[in-house]
Amino acid sequence: MSETDRSRSRSRRPFRKAVGLVVLLGVIGYFAVQRDSNNGASYCTATATGAGSAGAGTVQTYEMTHEQAANAATIAAVGISKGLPDRAVTIALATAMQESALRNLDHGDRDSLGLFQQRPSQGWGTPEQIMDPVYSAGIFYDRLAEIKGYTRLPLTVAAQKVQLSGFPQAYAKHEPDAAVLTAAFGENGVPASLACSGxxxxxxxxxxxxxxxxxxxxxxxxxxxxxxxxxxxxxxxxxxxxxxxxxxxxxxxxxxxxxxxxxxxxxxxxxxxxxxxxxxxxxxxxxxxxxxxxxxxxxxxxxxxxxxxxxxxxxxxxxxxxxxxxxxxxxx
Structure with a gap:
């Protein structure tokens, strides 16, 4: 490379860096605006101190859309209405996080539908029933409660016994966030709350x-x-x-x-x-x-x-x- 080419290359580097910085700031700004303006600028945050296996004094947060928060609230409410323990709620929330990202999907693998991706062909109910979050959460809990000693099982094992998933270990990564949501929606003895902006x-x-x-x-x-x-x-x-x-x-x-x-x-x-x-x-x-x-x-x-x-x-x-x-x- 000639000295002239080297000089041109060096002169382009600051320009490239400046362009890269502008693009990066633009992307950050875009996502910030999206969070604060998408569908009415609403998002929700669950906050808990020492939830699940977290150490005492550890503050944890989980941020989600209003849609996700509403579905999480329904899952927790149905578990509480059935008199089930916090562990059942955490298992249900972690399962829905993995299966649908807490969205009530009208599609999925083969005939899978809803929050838990339940299949009509496998006896979970009609498509209309499965698309009702109250029904889908209720039948998940009913099948979970049939598993002997489920509260003592690892979350992945308990969820897999209900779901029969092809990726059973995937539920594990959602357990900390599910524990935060469980605490926010009612776990006793854990300082927690859920707040929504917008x-x-x-x-x-x-x-x-x-x-x-x-x-x-x-x-x-x-x-x-x-x-x-x-x-x-x-x-x-x-x-x-x-x-x-x-x-x-x-x-x-x-x-x-x-x-x-x-x-x-x-x-x-x-x-x-x-x-x-x-x-x-x-x-x-x-x-x-x-x-x-x-x-x-x-x-x-x-x-x-x-x-x-x-x-x-x-x-x-x-x-x-x-x-x-x-x-x-x-x-x-």
Whole structure:
């Protein structure tokens, strides 16, 4: 190579580096904008401290779309409604993570469908049933519960006995994230939460929220709804001329112990996970509130605009309550 060629090559290197940097920044910016603007800028994050086999004090997070969070919430709710332990929920979530990435797929290998890629030809149900997340989670749990000692088995073994997958070891890599989700949706004794960011939703239907709660959580939800607050009628004006947010109130059983506390936590986080789909504007539970479109989607302590010990807010929840507020039709 001549000195002239070497000089040209050296002179092109800074230019190439600059172009490469611009392209890299453009890609990073694209994905950041996609996360913050795709379908309404919604994404959800589960956070837990010391979940699963993680050491005490270890903070773990798992980020997902609203669709994935809603499906994870349904899987957890169905397991809790059946009175199954946290281990069953973790196995189910890890299985759905591997099979569908927590998406309700209408396609798959051969005739596989849904969250768990279940096959109608193998006796899992009709295609319509399998595409219903409540049904598909329920039948997964039913078959899991038939396995003797499944809670003591390695997750890959337990999942494989249900799924009969061609890649049984693939479930293992999802266990840490599944444990975080299990903790967020109700595991007792593990500090955890699920929060979703994005804009405030459009109008929702409180009757649909009640129906979906009952489908996911079963008779316990019906009982809690019957004992909860009636909420403000959608058409009545609030002070200052504002339109009140219709409320879906739930009251947990007094003296229900850890099982009822687990259910309340799951219901509250289920509402956050399904907020975009169902038009849920805010959720209050256990001294904290989540408000769509505020505080970066984080939960905040109740009272005084999110400061504990401040003046009470009419949206605050009393002990043993889960309060779900639906965006009114004339909110905007």
């Amino acid at each position: 804009p405030a939703p459009s109008a929702g239907d409180p009757e649909k929220v009640r129906a979906e709660l009952t489908r996911a959580f079963g008779p316990a939800a019906r009982d809690a709804l019957g004992a909860g607050r009636a909420g403000a009628p959608a058409g009545r004006s609030a002070p200052g001329g504002a339109v009140p947010e219709p409320e879906v109130g739930l009251r947990l059983k007094e003296g229900g112990g850890p099982a009822e506390a687990r259910r309340g936590r799951a219901m509250a986080h289920w509402a956050v996970a399904r907020s975009k789909e169902l038009g849920i504007a805010r959720v209050s539970y256990d001294g904290s509130s989540w408000v769509a479109g505020r505080d970066g989607g984080a939960w905040r302590g109740e009272g005084g605009g999110g400061r504990k010990g401040g003046a009470g807010d009419p949206h605050d929840a009393a002990p043993g309550e889960v309060r779900i507020f639906v965006a009114p039709a004339t909110a905007r």
